[in-house]
Amino acid sequence: MSRMDDGLGRDTFWAFLNRVSGRFRGLYLSAMGIWTVIHGLPLIIGLVTARLIDGADEAVDSTVWWLLGLTVGLMVLRAAVLMGGLRLTFTLIFRISSWIKVQVLGQVLRTPSWRSTARGDGDILNRLREDTDEIGGLLEWSTDLIYRSVLLVAAIAVLVSTDPVMTLPLVLLLGGLWASVHLKRRVGALREDIRAQQGEISATVTDVLTGIRDVRLSDTVEGRLRALDRRFAARRATQVRHQIYADLTSDLFRITVMVGTAAVLLIVSVRIANGExxxxxxVLFLTYIAWLGEQMFFFGYILARVQSGRVSYGRLSGLVGTAAAAGMPAAAAEPLTELKVTGLTRAPGPGTTASPPVSFTVRPGQLVAITGEVGSGKSTLVRGLLGLGTDVRGSVRWNGREIAGDAAYFRAPRVGYARQSPRFLRGTVSENLALGSSDVTTEQMERALAAVRLAPGSSGLPAGLDTLLDSGEARQISGGQRQRLALARMLCRPAQVYVVDDCDSSLDAPTARLIWETLPAQWPGAWIVVSHNPDLLAMADVVVTVVREPETGPPPAEPVPADAC
Known part of the structure; x- marks a missing residue:
């Protein structure tokens, strides 16, 4: 998957559309060309028919047959071309919208959670679904904007050259177009409100389903439903206003076309009676007026579509936030000889505890244990080490190179990470271990599961690697099994540094002892482990004790030799 050259949101709206259309240039130009033919044929039919009628003289029967044959032939051609045009249109829309979905999701995944704006999963899914489809549809319609503009100029030129006086009433049609700009902007603003409200509804539903047990136990189901109903009512009110403005705009175009047509017919009747x-x-003017009315309606619609597209682009830009800075390519990383951490800390975020400054050094084959009382900031420290938190202070040096705060650097194959509260994808155990990578083999998965004492056929894995897991917490397995599965997922990707955040807290002592006797021996590297397990602390080369920050200021946490614990 190729990344966007510039992150979503760094381009202007029009620059983004231009770049995406350029990516699908061949398909884009093909769709434009085929629809130019489809919408241009009625103009050709009207022009040729007018010339044949005026030049018929005495050959009335011959003219009728010519008209009939020409009309049937062109309509058959148009129908055949129309099938190809529809196929190209839907292909273009689906390819553009799916490509944007992948790019946006990729940027969301590459953006550290602390940099992106906090949003519910339902809101994210709503934006990925609706806003990407809106932009994909707008880009397809932009092909119409180009060729219809060219055909519109050509049609008006034909009418002016045929009879300038009769062309003047067409100014009413153009005036109606510009009069609708204000209404279209209002339609776009209301559309933005509807999308925002739909995102809030989706987020609320997702949050309720995620915490359904707590909602039931606290007997707050009715209250949550009433709050959700209020959100639905607000969205309905906005949708009503949106529909009113949209219908007013549509009627404005219809009325403009009717008035323009009536004015033309009135002038025509007088001029025909005078032989002028x-x-x-x-026939030519009636054909072209109907065609021009259709184009005026289109241009009014595209104005609203552009406004909706701007809204969607802004929502997607807000979704991805500020993309993570790209780190040095993984392939260019030199083998680790020493990871030196000096005075590492970070400012507390909302609801978090500030971590005291910590210093330690770890080399391949060594294990650093980080321990401390609950709430002292051990996980905060680890996230700061991995560059997953904001305002990182202190120094982290990889073979002497400063990498503090560089989240892109702390990735496989340099670093493996097992988090404190693991999350899983809906699918099989093997899919959760591989995470879409074809480089992870079945042998690697089985070896990792064996190392963490998760045997296929056990209560946790009744179907082995084919055991199905739910998304999120995978509640069909126990907390200890989830922690071991997170360890196995990390082990499937050999790394130079393994960072484990309290993944043995739900394990019984014998199982934890066996795991820690196995992992550092079979997966050599530098290990940094947050744990309270006494067996792990006893085998660690360095133990760092993190203490809760006192109000008078934090004392630095000093490394303690393992034999002193």
């Missing part, structure tokens, strides 16, 4: 206007010209 031929039947062929009448």
């Amino acid at each position: 206007f031929s039947i062929g010209k009448l």
